[in-house]
Amino acid sequence: MIFGKSLYCSFIIIACFFTVATAQNEAVATVDSVGQILPQPPGNIIVADHKYDNGGIIDIAWDRSPDDPLGIDGYNIYRACGDGDFEIVAFVLPGGMESYSFIDDKVERGESYRYKISVISSGGESFSESSVSVRGDWEFFDLDKLNILILGIIVCGSVIGFIFTARAGRKLFIRKISGLEALEEAVGRATEMGRPILFIPGILDMDDVQTLAAITILARVSRIVADYDSKIEMPVSRSLVMTTARETIKNSYLAAGRPDAYYDDMVHYVTDEQFGYVAAVNGIMVRDKPATCLYLGAFFAESLILAETGNYIGAIQIAGTARPGQLPFFVAACDYTLIGEELFAASAYLSGDPKQLGSLKGQDVGKFVAMAAMIIGTLAVTVVSAWQFKFFGWLSDLMYSMFSTN
Amino acid sequence: MGFWEQFGIWLAALFTIGIISFLYKDNVLYKACEAIFVGVSAGYWFVVYYWDMLYKKFYQQVTDPVNPEWYPWLGVILGVLMLTRLSNKIGWLSRWPLAFVVGATAGLYMMVYFVSNAIVQIQGTIVPLAEGTAGDIIANILVAAGTFCGLIYFFFSKEHRGAFGGAAKIGIWFLMITFGASFGYTVMSRMSLMIGRIDFLFGRWLELIP
Amino acid sequence: MKRTIPVIIVSVVGTVLVLSVFFPPVQTMGEDFSLFFDIIAVFAFFLGGGNLVRIHLVKIYRKRPDWGFSVVTLVGFFVTLLVGLGKLSVTGVTASVTAPDSFLQTIFVNIITPLSSTMYALLAFYVASASYRAFRAKNREATILLIAAFIILLGRTPLGMKLTGWIPEWLSILQIPNLAVWIMNAPNLAGQRAILIGVGLGVVAMSLRLILGMDRTYLGSDND
Numbered sequence: 001m002i003f004g005k006s007l008y009c010s011f012i013i014i015a016c017f018f019t020v021a022t023a024q025n026e027a028v029a030t031v032d033s034v035g036q037i038l039p040q041p042p043g044n045i046i047v048a049d050h051k052y053d054n055g056g057i058i059d060i061a062w063d064r065s066p067d068d069p070l071g072i073d074g075y076n077i078y079r080a081c082g083d084g085d086f087e088i089v090a091f092v093l094p095g096g097m098e099s100y101s102f103i104d105d106k107v108e109r110g111e112s113y114r115y116k117i118s119v120i121s122s123g124g125e126s127f128s129e130s131s132v133s134v135r136g137d138w139e140f141f142d143l144d145k146l147n148i149l150i151l152g153i154i155v156c157g158s159v160i161g162f163i164f165t166a167r168a169g170r171k172l173f174i175r176k177i178s179g180l181e182a183l184e185e186a187v188g189r190a191t192e193m194g195r196p197i198l199f200i201p202g203i204l205d206m207d208d209v210q211t212l213a214a215i216t217i218l219a220r221v222s223r224i225v226a227d228y229d230s231k232i233e234m235p236v237s238r239s240l241v242m243t244t245a246r247e248t249i250k251n252s253y254l255a256a257g258r259p260d261a262y263y264d265d266m267v268h269y270v271t272d273e274q275f276g277y278v279a280a281v282n283g284i285m286v287r288d289k290p291a292t293c294l295y296l297g298a299f300f301a302e303s304l305i306l307a308e309t310g311n312y313i314g315a316i317q318i319a320g321t322a323r324p325g326q327l328p329f330f331v332a333a334c335d336y337t338l339i340g341e342e343l344f345a346a347s348a349y350l351s352g353d354p355k356q357l358g359s360l361k362g363q364d365v366g367k368f369v370a371m372a373a374m375i376i377g378t379l380a381v382t383v384v385s386a387w388q389f390k391f392f393g394w395l396s397d398l399m400y401s402m403f404s405t406n
Numbered sequence: 407m408g409f410w411e412q413f414g415i416w417l418a419a420l421f422t423i424g425i426i427s428f429l430y431k432d433n434v435l436y437k438a439c440e441a442i443f444v445g446v447s448a449g450y451w452f453v454v455y456y457w458d459m460l461y462k463k464f465y466q467q468v469t470d471p472v473n474p475e476w477y478p479w480l481g482v483i484l485g486v487l488m489l490t491r492l493s494n495k496i497g498w499l500s501r502w503p504l505a506f507v508v509g510a511t512a513g514l515y516m517m518v519y520f521v522s523n524a525i526v527q528i529q530g531t532i533v534p535l536a537e538g539t540a541g542d543i544i545a546n547i548l549v550a551a552g553t554f555c556g557l558i559y560f561f562f563s564k565e566h567r568g569a570f571g572g573a574a575k576i577g578i579w580f581l582m583i584t585f586g587a588s589f590g591y592t593v594m595s596r597m598s599l600m601i602g603r604i605d606f607l608f609g610r611w612l613e614l615i616p
Numbered sequence: 617m618k619r620t621i622p623v624i625i626v627s628v629v630g631t632v633l634v635l636s637v638f639f640p641p642v643q644t645m646g647e648d649f650s651l652f653f654d655i656i657a658v659f660a661f662f663l664g665g666g667n668l669v670r671i672h673l674v675k676i677y678r679k680r681p682d683w684g685f686s687v688v689t690l691v692g693f694f695v696t697l698l699v700g701l702g703k704l705s706v707t708g709v710t711a712s713v714t715a716p717d718s719f720l721q722t723i724f725v726n727i728i729t730p731l732s733s734t735m736y737a738l739l740a741f742y743v744a745s746a747s748y749r750a751f752r753a754k755n756r757e758a759t760i761l762l763i764a765a766f767i768i769l770l771g772r773t774p775l776g777m778k779l780t781g782w783i784p785e786w787l788s789i790l791q792i793p794n795l796a797v798w799i800m801n802a803p804n805l806a807g808q809r810a811i812l813i814g815v816g817l818g819v820v821a822m823s824l825r826l827i828l829g830m831d832r833t834y835l836g837s838d839n840d
Contacts, residue, residue: 239664556810
């Protein structure tokens with residue numbers, strides 16, 4: 001019995017020893033050499049080549065550290081190229097989420113990479129296991145954008161188709177746009193009054209499509225001004241616009257057979273600062289008193305200031321912008337306003353060239369496609385949703401996928 | 407309050423009064439403010455462009471000791487071609503960078519606008535009309551019908567006559583609501599801007615408002 | 617040749633950038649364009665800044681009306697250039713020129729900011745005068761614009777709630793704040809969509825005309 005008791009006690013002692021030792025081992029896993037408690041590392045590192053890129057992007061995802069978010073400062077992302085050493089490439093702040101993701105867009109196409117994620121806290125840094133190796137590959141075509149390509153081909157194809165139709169001599173009807181019909185009359189008025197025409201091409205640079213549209217209209221306007229032997233004044237807010245506008249007006253005067261009437265200072269640079277430009281233009285308007293003011297391009301808050309000052313001096317005002325937020329002010333203060341796409345159609349409209357007018361018909365095909373899609377799509381999803389008429393499910397899915405932008 | 411801080415407040419007050427005086431009529435103070443504004447802001451933006459674009463994006467990239475880039479040189483070549491405009495003989499070369507900018511803008515933004523303006527808006531209109539409360543249903547129908555009629559208004563190929571003209575008329579009504587809504591939405595924010603300046607004049611400058 | 621090469625440049629560059637949306641190998645061309653554009657814009661500024669200086673110098677030289685203000689403009693321009701390009705009061709070549717305690721930032725805060733803010737604030741007066749003129753409701757369209765603007769305006773103030781607070785709950789949509797929200801979410805959205813769709817298609821057509829070389833007005837000529 002004593003032997004049995006001893007054996008039993010020995011067993012208990014040994015069991016306790018192992019329990020304590022195991023606990024100490026577990027404690028050793030989270031305590032570093034100076035006794036700090038390390039955070040538990042993140043897990044489940046998933047790496048994959050980014051879809052439809054040029055091979056320079058890899059997607060990384062990982063599950064959060066069990067200690068996230070309490071006391072966690074963030075995650076370091078380490079990357080090793082091939083068999084090389086790991087080096088830190090990014091830091092991600094903790095957000096208490098179940099999993100995190102990161103897009104590494106600084107990889108070389110064709111190279112293999114491995115990743116490790118570490119979690120940092122005041123206790124130190126703990127590392128995950130290394131991920132599998134992944135290689136950045138490129139795909140030739142972005143299949144996610146196939147629907148956009150199809151729709152783009154339909155619209156562009158119709159534009160080009162109508163251009164060829166016009167080229168073949170077929171007459172195409174385009175309705176009157178009152179703002180553009182009034183342009184010649186406005187220039188004539190300025191000529192009669194002996195006052196200049198003020199042309200404001202917006203306040204953005206040549207990398208904005210509205211400014212581009214304004215410059216194409218400027219060519220037409222300056223041709224009319226040259227024909228009428230009137231004066232055009234164009235203060236600009238961007239140097240590149242100044243350079244382009246000078247080229248445009250100079251060639252318009254050349255085409256009108258009046259090269260001697262052109263001088264560079266018709267177009268002059270003011271300042272890049274939005275309201276500095278407006279202050280200067282206001283000053284020009286009240287001092288030079290132009291008879292016609294044309295505001296065509298990208299405008300922001302200054303649209304109302306310009307239009308109201310134009311009203312004050314009694315000028316005839318024609319405006320055009322694609323920014324819905326500024327259209328109300330032009331509509332309220334100007335005599336004529338080109339709304340949205342009328343600004344982009346203006347150059348073609350003013351040219352009178354049948355081929356360019358054909359492109360306007362192509363725009364109408366695009367609008368027709370949009371309207372048809374809205375009717376068909378809306379009806380299909382309504383029928384499926386309201387009456388569970390699954391027969392139209394394929395149509396509803398088709399509409400959604402054709403007009404998705406993923 | 408230090409001298410320079412006080413000087414800054416007086417300067418700002420002078421500028422504020424100078425600009426507001428334009429509402430009465432053009433005058434010497436406004437002209438002075440305008441001249442200072444134009445000169446200082448033109449210089450400011452050139453400095454910012456120089457350091458942020460030419461120095462950071464070109465010089466630092468091409469002279470990087472570890473990984474120098476070569477392609478910013480193409481931008482400089484185009485920029486130098488731009489300067490040929492100053493010469494009568496070779497000024498025609500300046501059309502090349504202009505053409506580059508025109509082509510790039512047209513190409514880059516063609517699809518951006520097509521997707522973000524056309525496709526996204528059409529996508530947003532394709533919603534079940536019979537879902538939600540009675541108010542939601544009416545709103546969805548109005549949005550679809552209003553968008554449809556608005557597009558009819560913008561048609562170039564057909565005169566606005568008959569039934570087509572009627573739909574275009576409804577379209578312009580929706581556009582007027584849009585314009586009125588934008589107008590009304592911004593009125594209060596514009597007022598608050600003036601309140602801010604009045605607050606500065608009477609509060610910080612004259613110290614009449616605690 | 618002087619006109620042909622630019623047209624070819626427009627076509628090639630435009631086509632490549634359109635394709636860069638669909639073909640990943642050329643996807644980064646858009647970013648490269650932004651870099652080239654920024655550099656070109658700086659060089660263009662030499663022309664613009666030079667033009668600014670020349671115009672004002674000529675005005676001073678010929679003693680044209682208000683030539684004194686041209687002196688002010690030029691002094692402001694050159695002082696700012698000196699302060700900024702010399703990075704005065706900024707430590708180190710790599711430090712930002714717009715650091716909070718730099719002279720340039722002092723100029724921005726004490727000169728440009730109050731001038732900008734006041735110009736912006738002028739809108740309060742201009743919006744009132746525009747409203748007076750626009751809201752005389754000469755026709756049906758102006759009346760619709762007027763009504764919509766009023767409802768949205770009142771809906772953003774406490775007065776709107778006070779005016780229609782008596783309306784019972786089952787007709788709460790007619791309370792001005794709720795009506796304002798509904799107008800923003802329904803008819804306003806319809807109009808915005810129509811404008812935006814039109815703009816998207818308009819940009820496509822205009823870009824195509826430029827890329828195909830049909831519209832060469834930036835060169836001043838439409839000849840094929």
